[in-house]
Amino acid sequence: MVEISEIICVTCPQGCLLKVKHEGSHVLEVLESGCKRGKEYAISELQDPRRMVASTVKVKGGLHPLVPVYTSTSFPKLLIPNLAKKLRDIEVQAPVKINQVVLQNALGTGIDIIASRDMPAEKSES
Template sequence: MAVETRVMNCIMCPMGCELTVTIEDGKVTNVTGNTCPRGPKYANDEVTAPKRMLTSTVAIEGGVLPLLPVVSATVLPKERVMDCARFLRSVKINAPVKAGDVVVENILGLGVNIVASRNMELHQ
């Protein structure tokens, strides 16, 4: 039986608790150091299937700026974030765009939309 101990900072609330996580055969068996009940869930998710938000930009034609800030609507598997960022380099959209508009639907088949994070008016 392989036993591993990891120390990580929880990011689920402003407390930023330092968690000590015991992992046995790839499964979280114990979490200490948390001051709220979200710590153990965060530790388990981070060990078994880490996920991250993606913030980036895409090219925009006819906008008041050349790039439009975008964000993933939900979290992505951590190991696919760089693939998604590379894909976004090839995306070009047209102004105008409103914050919340879907820029890329179901990026790389992951079931996550990429949305505009600000309005972009048409350049006059």
């Protein structure tokens, strides 16, 4: 059954409203788009929606108990709940350096999880 969906494009700050004629995930036509990137976004959003993911993972022996992390590129939207579960189970050893890969090839996607700040080791009292 052919449907027309409205999608807000997020590739730039303009936030254009896109109208997409599709049958399931098969895009027949992008009826309205502000630019070429909008058309590409509409197609990818219906066929393989992805999102950047930011979260935290536990740190053992760190100045703080958690370190912020993010995906190296956009992550398949359907796998995000599984990724969140995986990240809850990860504990890295301090010190952690910014841009350090915390998890390689997350869930077999080829996408890495990267630390977004330094996390020094806890200072021991001497």
